[in-house]
Structures are given as C-alpha cells and as structure tokens.
Amino acid sequence: MILENTSLKFKLILYIVVGTIIVLAASTAMTISTVTNQEEQLAYEQAIQIAGKHANNFNGDMEKYLAIAETNAATVGSFDSLSRDEANAMLRETLITHPQLVGVYVGYEPDAFDGQDSLYANTSGHDATGRFIPYWNTMEGTVKLYPLINYEDLSYYQGPKDTKENIITEPYFYEKLFIVSYVAPIMKDDEFVGISGVDVSLNYLDEDIGDVQAFETGYAFVVDREGVLVTYPYNKDWIGKKTLYDLGIDDYSLIADDIYNGNSGHLETVDSNTGEDVVMFYEPVEAGGFSFILVVPRDEIFAGVQNLTHKLMMISFVAIIFMGGFSYLIALSFTNTIKEIVYDFKKISKDAVMGRLYSRAKTDVEEDFKEIPIGLNEILDAVINPIHDTINLTTSLSHGKLSERSKMEAKGEFKQLSDTLDNFAESLDTMIEDSNRVLTAFQHNDFSQKIEVHGEGDFGILTEGIEETRITLAQIMDERKKLEEVRKKEIHHRIKNNLQVISSLLDLESEKFNDDTVIEAFRESQNRVISMALVHEELYKSQDMESIDFSDYLMKLVNELSYSYMIEKENIKVKLDLDIVFIDMDTAIPLGMIVNELVSNSLKHAFKPGEEGKIFVDLDLTDGKLTLTVGDTGVGFPEDIDFTATDSLGLQLVTTLASQINGIIELDRSEGTKFRIRLN
Numbered sequence: 001m002i003l004e005n006t007s008l009k010f011k012l013i014l015y016i017v018v019g020t021i022i023v024l025a026a027s028t029a030m031t032i033s034t035v036t037n038q039e040e041q042l043a044y045e046q047a048i049q050i051a052g053k054h055a056n057n058f059n060g061d062m063e064k065y066l067a068i069a070e071t072n073a074a075t076v077g078s079f080d081s082l083s084r085d086e087a088n089a090m091l092r093e094t095l096i097t098h099p100q101l102v103g104v105y106v107g108y109e110p111d112a113f114d115g116q117d118s119l120y121a122n123t124s125g126h127d128a129t130g131r132f133i134p135y136w137n138t139m140e141g142t143v144k145l146y147p148l149i150n151y152e153d154l155s156y157y158q159g160p161k162d163t164k165e166n167i168i169t170e171p172y173f174y175e176k177l178f179i180v181s182y183v184a185p186i187m188k189d190d191e192f193v194g195i196s197g198v199d200v201s202l203n204y205l206d207e208d209i210g211d212v213q214a215f216e217t218g219y220a221f222v223v224d225r226e227g228v229l230v231t232y233p234y235n236k237d238w239i240g241k242k243t244l245y246d247l248g249i250d251d252y253s254l255i256a257d258d259i260y261n262g263n264s265g266h267l268e269t270v271d272s273n274t275g276e277d278v279v280m281f282y283e284p285v286e287a288g289g290f291s292f293i294l295v296v297p298r299d300e301i302f303a304g305v306q307n308l309t310h311k312l313m314m315i316s317f318v319a320i321i322f323m324g325g326f327s328y329l330i331a332l333s334f335t336n337t338i339k340e341i342v343y344d345f346k347k348i349s350k351d352a353v354m355g356r357l358y359s360r361a362k363t364d365v366e367e368d369f370k371e372i373p374i375g376l377n378e379i380l381d382a383v384i385n386p387i388h389d390t391i392n393l394t395t396s397l398s399h400g401k402l403s404e405r406s407k408m409e410a411k412g413e414f415k416q417l418s419d420t421l422d423n424f425a426e427s428l429d430t431m432i433e434d435s436n437r438v439l440t441a442f443q444h445n446d447f448s449q450k451i452e453v454h455g456e457g458d459f460g461i462l463t464e465g466i467e468e469t470r471i472t473l474a475q476i477m478d479e480r481k482k483l484e485e486v487r488k489k490e491i492h493h494r495i496k497n498n499l500q501v502i503s504s505l506l507d508l509e510s511e512k513f514n515d516d517t518v519i520e521a522f523r524e525s526q527n528r529v530i531s532m533a534l535v536h537e538e539l540y541k542s543q544d545m546e547s548i549d550f551s552d553y554l555m556k557l558v559n560e561l562s563y564s565y566m567i568e569k570e571n572i573k574v575k576l577d578l579d580i581v582f583i584d585m586d587t588a589i590p591l592g593m594i595v596n597e598l599v600s601n602s603l604k605h606a607f608k609p610g611e612e613g614k615i616f617v618d619l620d621l622t623d624g625k626l627t628l629t630v631g632d633t634g635v636g637f638p639e640d641i642d643f644t645a646t647d648s649l650g651l652q653l654v655t656t657l658a659s660q661i662n663g664i665i666e667l668d669r670s671e672g673t674k675f676r677i678r679l680n
Contacts, residue, residue, distance in 0.1 A: 020323040024316045032309050048266070050214050052283050054292050058205065058222065059285045065200050066166055066182040068098065073184040073196035076106055084113065088125060088134050088145070094198075095136045095143060102179060103137035103199035106186065107148045107157055112193040137199070139175045160185035160195050168289070171202055171230050171240055178202045178230075178240045206231035206239065209292075218296035225289035227256035234273045247272045255282055259291040271295060341372050348376065431459060435466055548588055551578035551619055557592060558599060558617060565603040571612050572603075578619040581626060587679070590657035591628065597650040598630040598675050606634025606673065613672075624680075631674030643667055 072094060076087055087106065095104040110131055111117050117130035125134035125145050133148040151157035159167040160183050169181040183197035205222060209231040212220040222230040227244040244256040251269035258265055259282055266281040277298040284291050351359035361373035434453040441449040451467040454460060558574055583591070595617065607613045611634075618629040637643065643651050658665040658677055668674040 016326075017320070017323060021320055024319055028312050028316045032312055048281055048283070050212070050220075050281075050294055054209070054212060054220060054294075058290065058292060061205075062168065062182070062285065062290075065101070065198055066168065066184070068094065068101070068104075069182045069184040069196050069198050070166065072104070072106065072198075073186045076196065077186040077188055077193070084120070084125075084132055084134075087113075087132070088136070091134060091136045092143060092145075095138065098198075100200060100204060101198050102139060102177060102201045103135060103181075104197075105133070105135040105137075105148055105199075106194060106196045107131070107133040107151055108186070108194035109192070132194075139177065156181045156183050156197060157195055159183070161192055164192055170224055170226070171228065173240055174199070202230055202239075206236075209233075212294075214294055214296050215300040216297075217300065218294060220292065220294045222285075223256075223259060223291055223293060225260055225291075227259060230290060251280075255280060255293075258282070259284070262289075268298065271297075345376070427453075428459075431463060435463060438466055438470060547582040547584045550581045550583050550588060550591070553588065553592065554578055554595060554617060554619060557595060561596065561599050561603060565600070571610065572607060573614045575614055575616040576618075577616070579621045581619060581621045583626075587661050590661045591663075591677075591679075594654050594657050594677060595628070595630055597654050601650055602630070602632040602634065602673065606632040608635070626679040628677045628679075629674060631668070631672060633672040635672075637667060637669050637673040639669065 072091070075090065076082060091104045091106065095101055098104075108131055110129065113132040117126075117132070119130065120126045120132070121130040122128055123130075125132075125147055127133065127147045127149075133151065135146045135148045137144055137146065148157070155167070156169050159169075164185050164187065166182075166184045169183070171178055171180045173179075179199045179201050181197050181199050183195050185192055186194040186196055209220050209222055210233050214220070219233050221232045223244060224230055228240060229238050229242050229244075230240070232238050244252040244259075249270060249272055251267055252272070255265075255267055255269075262284050264283045266279055268277065268279050270276070271278045274297075278295050279298055279301060281294040281296070282291050345361070348359050348361055361376045431453045434451060438449050438451055450470065451463050454463050454467075555576060555578070558576065562574060599615065599617065602615045606615070613633045615632045616629070618627075620627045620629075644655050646652070654675070655665065661679060664678045666676045666678075668676065
C-alpha cells in the first residue's frame, strides 16, 4: 500500500535492489555457513589427528614395555635348569639396557622356581619365605636388589594369578615416583607359577606430553580410565591425586564418563585454568585404559572462519551498490515502452465495457514486450469463443436436443462454464431416461424398477411423483400376489385332501373283495394316488408353491410304500442316497409316480419270503443334470422281458411318464435290478 502511488521506475529500482540484497544475503549466509562448517570440520580433524597421533605413540610405548615383561616371562619359564643367579643376572641386564625402566622383577609361587625356597630365606632378593621374588630397581639412582612386597594382596601379583593374562596397573606412587607396572604371568604346562614385570616412571610421559602444542596455545595431558591425571602441564601436584571430576566443571565429568566407557570424542567447554572457551578432544589408548586429551581454544580453531566471513560481507556490500546503479539503467530502458502499452490497454478496456469485444491491441511494439499485447488479444479471443458456444448450447437445450454438448476446448473457469452446461444437459437427459425406464416397466406390470436419478427443485417433484406412484402400484401388486398365494395354497390343500379321500375310498372298497389280484390292483391305485397327494402336500408347505424339496418327498413316499407292503425291516433294508434337489410340480408328479411303480415292483417281486435284501433309491444332481436310480439286490428282472413293451401297467406308466418329462430310462440287470432315469 505504501508504494501504491509511486512511479514504476522507482518500484523497479527498489525491487531489484531489495531482491539483490536478499539474494546476496542468502547466498552469503549459505556460503559462510558452508565454509564455516568445512573449516570447523578441518580444524576438528586436525585436532583429532594430533590427539590420535600422540595416543598411538603412547600406546606403542606401553606395548613395548609389556613386550619386555612378556619376553622375561617366556625366558625364565622356558628353562627348567635356570638358576636364581642366572635369572637375577638376566633381570639386572634388562634394567641396565632399558634406562627408561625403574624396576624389573619376577615373583614365583612357593617352591615353584627350583623347589629350594627354604635355603634362601631372608637372603638378598628373598623374604622370610625364601620365595624367589627379586626386584631390581633404580629408585635411589643406582641399581639395587630388594624382594617384592605385598604380593599376597596387591593386584600386580594377584591379577595375573587370577586371570592368567597380562595386566597394566593403574598409575601409583612408589618411593615418590609416579609409576605404572606392566606384568605378564609365567606359565608352565598351562599352570601359573609366577609373574614377570617391569615398572616405568610416568615422569618422562609428563615431559613429552608437555611439549605437545596444538594450534597456538593448545596443550595436552593424559588421564587413566578413572579420570586420574597422569600428566598435567599447569599444576604438577595434581598428577596422580586429582581426577577430572575434581576440577569442578560439569562438562569434565561428562568427558570422564565417556573415557571410562572407552569412547573417543570432543566437547566444547571452559578451560578450568584460563577460563577460555575451549574444545577438548579425547582419544583412548588401547593398552592400559589411558586416554589422551587435547585442549584447544575455540577462537584459534575458528580464526580462519572469522576472517573469511569479513571478506565475504565486504564483497556483498560492493555488489549491492553495483546492482543499485545497474537497476536504475534497466528501469530507464523500458519505462517508456510500458507507458505505450498501458495506453493501448485503456483503449481496449473502454471498448470491452461497451460490448465491443472485437477490438484488439497493437502488436508492433518492442520485441521484448510483444507478448503483452499478443496475450491480451488471446484473452479476448478466449472470452468470445465461450460466449458463442454457450449461446449455441442453451439454444439446443431449449429445443429439446438434450444430447447436444459443448464443442469448445476451454480451460480454467471457461471450462467450468462449459462443464456446468454439459452437466446440466447430462443430468436432465439421464433423469428423463431413468424416468422413462421406470414408466416403461409399469407397462409390463414390473414395479420393482426404482427411480435412481432424483431431480432437484422442480425436477424433484416429477421424479418423486413417479417414485410414489411406483411404490403405490407395487404395494397393490404385492397384495394381489399374497391373495394369489393364499388361493394356490388352498387349491393344493384341497387337491391333497381330495386325493387322500380317494385313497381312503380305494382302501375301503378293496375290503369288499377277496380276490388277491383285485385287492392288489386297489392297493396299487391307492399308492399312485398317495404319490400325487404327497406332491401337493409338499407344494402346500413350500415357500413359493412352485417347487418342492424332492429328496424330502422321496423319503416320505418310500416310507408310505414300505408301510403299505408291511415290509419286515430286519430282512429287507431300504437305503436312500439323496441330494437336495428342488423341482417343479410338472416334473415332481411324474417322477414320483415312477419311483412309486419301481419301488412297489421291487417290494412285490424282487425277494422271496424271508429272504434278506436291499432296495435303494439314489438322487444325484451333478453339473445341472439330474439322475434318479431305483433298484434292488433281488432275483433280477427277467432276461426275456422287454420292460418298454410289456403288459404290466406299472412299467407302461414308468415308460410313458419318463417320456413325458423328456427323461432317458435305462435298465441294468448286472446285479439285481437297477432302473436309471436321466433328466437334463
């Protein structure tokens, strides 16, 4: 808002200068950050290399001293004939040839050296026990021989004895010397017999570490695993007595904890001696658990970074001044051209307000600005085309041409306009098509087709009215169907009752005759009637009154037949193997009568009185094909009789009924009698 009334020239100069300042500031900050990180990394790596180098040197010295102890242990342990004088001579020679050592010694278990400890009690290099424990040292300036002391309690002897491994003791004071012991176990036949060790004064290490200089004023010192100062350049009285924990700085305690865990690293903290901000680098020494610590003032590490930062800031300042002058020249170069284009814009806008959309901008301007009037002309074209397309589409819709759609390839909000019109036409077309589908279904008494496209507003009144009409008509048709179902149930019930009456009449009438042939004829007729009555009974019980569970029907029918012929169950077994199959009445009645005739035939003729046997009825539905098998294990069907051309009424019925339902009937005489009827 502040720059709203200022000139374009001023804005261009301001924006370029401000943009330049932002870009240069960001790039300078990124450069300084990157270079700073690199310089910091290099400084850290240099300090770490210094610390690692001295740590490795210290580690090499410690390994060298431990190797002397191991060599002496191997020498005295490998010669069984070595005398005490010879061993002492070897130890004395080791001490003399290695001036950095302040003590060389061995210590044997009782009678472990030569078994003659009692002869050497209280002699030179022996205590009252006579054990061989010579300690050659230069503590007093000259080579002296004393016996080892406190070996029963101290770790320099008990440590190798318990672990059977080399040890390096923690630093300790002995005769005012700050020393560390390197001890190796002497083994014979895998059994511990004594120790071999050397003592080294740490005074030389303090002198060497004191000469270390990192950067300009950095210094170094060594601590053991517990943080005890082994060397220290400022207060020599603290060596061996103070720890990092005692220096009163929390960060030192963190470093001490890390050293105790054998880790290396660095930490920015405050120097306890100078109060300066420093970086402390610490590296572990593998042998002995010591750590080398390098202390470097933070300003010295980052001195190069600060100098580089100042130079980069000066370069950025000069660049900003240069870009200010350059931006002024740029503003002057195209301000006049922009004024001409603005004038042309005003003229076109006035024409557009008056509805003259065919007015166009002039394109004969500077090459760099040509895209502006060209773009304006394209905008005008993009506006006119959608307007014409909208007019054409709405005109088509008003004439009922609902399949008409927008032919314009628009973009952005113009596309939204064309899509809206297309969606309206599509919705209207879909709604009318859906309503027509429902009304067409009405003509075929199908009221299950719901309105799926519900209109909105006034269109909703139309679609909801059709849907309410459909629901009302559907309810009327449902009531008619329910009445029809009740009527069908009543018909099947009455037919079943009438057939049962007929069956009863046949039963009563048969009692008037004594002729077995006549009585049998009545019974056969009665069973046929029962087979039909059972179908109507099953239809009466079914849900749709169109089909019955034929497997359930066959079980009831076979039970009725068994009861009718008074079969003794212990002699003749009836076996049913029935798949659950639902069939309609037109198939169920003929198929039921076929089963009635074939089962009745088996009951009457298949078995002699008292003979055991089996009658079976199988119903199988596989791949949509129904197969009914009725048979027995009795005497078998006579070979000289053709079941398709016989005088038997029952077999004539079987053949006729199978043909009536388009079934194929087969007779198998291989084992008893087996009739198989196949239906597609």
